Amino acid sequence: MDNSHDYVVRLRRVDACAVSDALDSLGLTGVVSGVPQTSGEGRIAGRAVTMKLGVGEPPPGPPRHLGTAAIEAAGADNVIVVEQRTGIDCGSWGGLLSLGAQLRDIAGVVCDGPVRDIDEARALNFPIFTRKLTSKTGRGRVVELGTNVPVLFETVTVTPGDYVIADRSAVIFIAAADIARVLEKAEMIAAKESAMADRLRAGERISEVMAGNYEHMLKR
Secondary structure, three states: OOOHHHHHHHHOOOOHHHHHHHHHHHOOOOEEEOOOEEEOOOOEEEEEEEEEEEOOOOOOOOOOOOOHHHHHHOOOOEEEEEEEOOOOOOOOOOHHHHHHHHHOOOOEEEEEOOEOOHHHHHHHOOOEEEOOEOOOOOOOOOEEEEEOOOEEEOOEEEOOOOEEEEOOOEEEEEOHHHHHHHHHHHHHHHHHHHHHHHHHHOOOOHHHHHOOOOOOOOOO
């Protein structure tokens, strides 16, 4: 039974910090800190459709613009994950791609590489997370080496179909094999924090609410 849509729905209800705590509790990795949201508003989550860019010759077949295959492979439950680690200052994503992705209801894009046409993405309110912006085209500089292949996002290897959550705290990748237990733990952590917040609003002293409970909340 394919539960991937339900997992995406649940992942969108928690934040990156709860997921990060869940990964810590389970001894898992996948957190990439310090990747700002450069367009769009709010958290995104979904399954990864990947795109690998680099130098050299593109795979055999009809010529195509980078990113188009990823967009056509993705939909509302997906986040596109882009690797462009060449060090070349040129766009790994651009304005027409943002429009095409938005028209397919794709949740957003996370890029390990420069993005251009960011004002167009902002006008569309299309979510993009990246460390680098540029005006330079990728044409004649980089090629698409593969779509839906394993990619490296900073220190994390991302496999197509892995889960992604991104907000202003972090970009986090979760292996598909781990998503059920990570979600269970993240939801438990979020529920505990919500109950603590309710106690604070009810007038309890913060030292009483957080004494012991917070330090040990990752335990069942």
